[in-house]
Amino acid sequence: NAGVxxxxxxxxxxxxxSMTLLCAQDMNHEYMYWYRQDPxxxxxxxxxSVGEGTTAKGEVPDGYNVSRLKxxxxxxxxxxxxxxxxxxxxxxxxxxxGTEAFFGQGTRLTVV
Amino acid sequence: EDQVTQSxxxxxxxxxxxxxxxxxxxxxGLRGLFWYRQDPxxxxxxxxxxxxxxxxxxxxxxxxxxxxxxxxxxxxxxxxxxxxTYLCAVALNTGNQFYFGTGTxxxxxx
Numbered sequence: 001n002a003g004v005x006x007x008x009x010x011x012x013x014x015x016x017x018s019m020t021l022l023c024a025q026d027m028n029h030e031y032m033y034w035y036r037q038d039p040x041x042x043x044x045x046x047x048x049s050v051g052e053g054t055t056a057k058g059e060v061p062d063g064y065n066v067s068r069l070k071x072x073x074x075x076x077x078x079x080x081x082x083x084x085x086x087x088x089x090x091x092x093x094x095x096x097x098g099t100e101a102f103f104g105q106g107t108r109l110t111v112v
Numbered sequence: 113e114d115q116v117t118q119s120x121x122x123x124x125x126x127x128x129x130x131x132x133x134x135x136x137x138x139x140x141g142l143r144g145l146f147w148y149r150q151d152p153x154x155x156x157x158x159x160x161x162x163x164x165x166x167x168x169x170x171x172x173x174x175x176x177x178x179x180x181x182x183x184x185x186x187x188x189x190x191x192x193x194x195x196x197t198y199l200c201a202v203a204l205n206t207g208n209q210f211y212f213g214t215g216t217x218x219x220x221x222x
Contacts (some may be wrong), residue, residue: 004155009160016152031208033210035212040214041214042199042212042214042215043156043199043201043210043212044212045209045210048208048209050208056208057149058209059209090155090156092155095147097143097163097203097207097212098143098144098203098206099144099203100144100146100158100161101146101158101210102158102211103148103155103156103157103158105154106155
């Protein structure tokens, strides 16, 4: 039982490049989330999904897009990476709203 | 504005020296409060969920309590392996988000 799996674990991008981060969960959870974690700022919600085919904006959505075509997968895209997007990105899932979320191991992204 | 504040930012304890971490919140309509542990380079690991004032949860040397305005994570006789950052988060009755505090970095010295 893997839980929440993120790929890749590390990535270096040049400014303007694009990439997609993949999150997969095997717990049959309805809700999935993408967070970024920066020193001194805690975890901030980028986008989230309350079910297959749905997405919604979180606290810091600008510069990111997401898709949830399958219940178990939640993709985070950066169309044109900027140095301000250098961060550690975490995916999480929960059974429903208001219940505990389970996190992946994170993706460390550096934009140069 | 909904806020979650954790204190202290950092805490150093001698092995066996008990203490408490604080998570205070000013939110409208608390659905649940969550405690997580995060080790360096890892994702947050779920510890506890508290739903109502007066509720308590325990796991090994950790005990979480909840009042109407704050939660405490009590650490009894800590060991070096308890060293980590402890995060709290709240979920509201309205909306689908968790709001996280910035964490308390705990170091337990042998």
